[in-house]
Amino acid sequence: SQTIHQWPATLVQPVGSPLSLECTVEGTSNPNLYWYRQAAGRGLQLLFYSVGIGQISSEVPQNLSASRPQDRQFILSSKKLLLSDSGFYLCAWTRDFTYEQYFGPGTRLTVT
Amino acid sequence: AQKVTQAQTEISVVEKEDVTLDCVYETRDTTYYLFWYKQPPSGELVFLIRRNSFDEQNEISGRYSWNFQKSTSSFNFTITASQVVDSAVYFCALSEAPSNTGKLIFGQGTTLQVKP
Numbered sequence: 001s002q003t004i005h006q007w008p009a010t011l012v013q014p015v016g017s018p019l020s021l022e023c024t025v026e027g028t029s030n031p032n033l034y035w036y037r038q039a040a041g042r043g044l045q046l047l048f049y050s051v052g053i054g055q056i057s058s059e060v061p062q063n064l065s066a067s068r069p070q071d072r073q074f075i076l077s078s079k080k081l082l083l084s085d086s087g088f089y090l091c092a093w094t095r096d097f098t099y100e101q102y103f104g105p106g107t108r109l110t111v112t
Numbered sequence: 113a114q115k116v117t118q119a120q121t122e123i124s125v126v127e128k129e130d131v132t133l134d135c136v137y138e139t140r141d142t143t144y145y146l147f148w149y150k151q152p153p154s155g156e157l158v159f160l161i162r163r164n165s166f167d168e169q170n171e172i173s174g175r176y177s178w179n180f181q182k183s184t185s186s187f188n189f190t191i192t193a194s195q196v197v198d199s200a201v202y203f204c205a206l207s208e209a210p211s212n213t214g215k216l217i218f219g220q221g222t223t224l225q226v227k228p
Binding site (some may be wrong): 032034042043044045046049051057059088090092094096097098099100101102103104105106108 | 145147149154155156157158159162164203207212213214215216218219220221
């Protein structure tokens, strides 16, 4: 069966510090991968998606970036965090676009 | 443009009551997919159902049922005999096939509180 992992679970970072969130999927190959952000009390916003290694599409201009160094690894990064980057970050995967996405447990990021 | 509207921000019911969560969507495409997800207090999104635009059959899974009506662009979710464990935020989402990316457009979510 497939599983998706995210770490860390929670993170408190000062403004201006770097960020690296990791997501890995097990039990499948060549998944589509997605990063979403959920601000407090709001819906989910798609940040990045990837349909293959090294292929990253950005949905929202911001100071975040994403990379996919391996088939089942998706990384969300920032060089300098802003207060507005606080939120709940969710990684998701799907076998292809016709299927449902499965979400990881999420990372709760607080920028202070 | 694609859009998903969940007009009910919060709903509160007493255990054993039936409750319907509304979802209205907008899309220009004829081929699309609709989803419902549950987000319990732990935060992880749990997949509930997927429907493609060519399948208008209603679906029942235990206490859960879904009513898909293309004529009104709605995909409503009913919980029968609600339980406290149903308390969560529920999201409706849309994915358009022609994009070939699987990107999900989420509604703002409906917070359901089931009181004992």
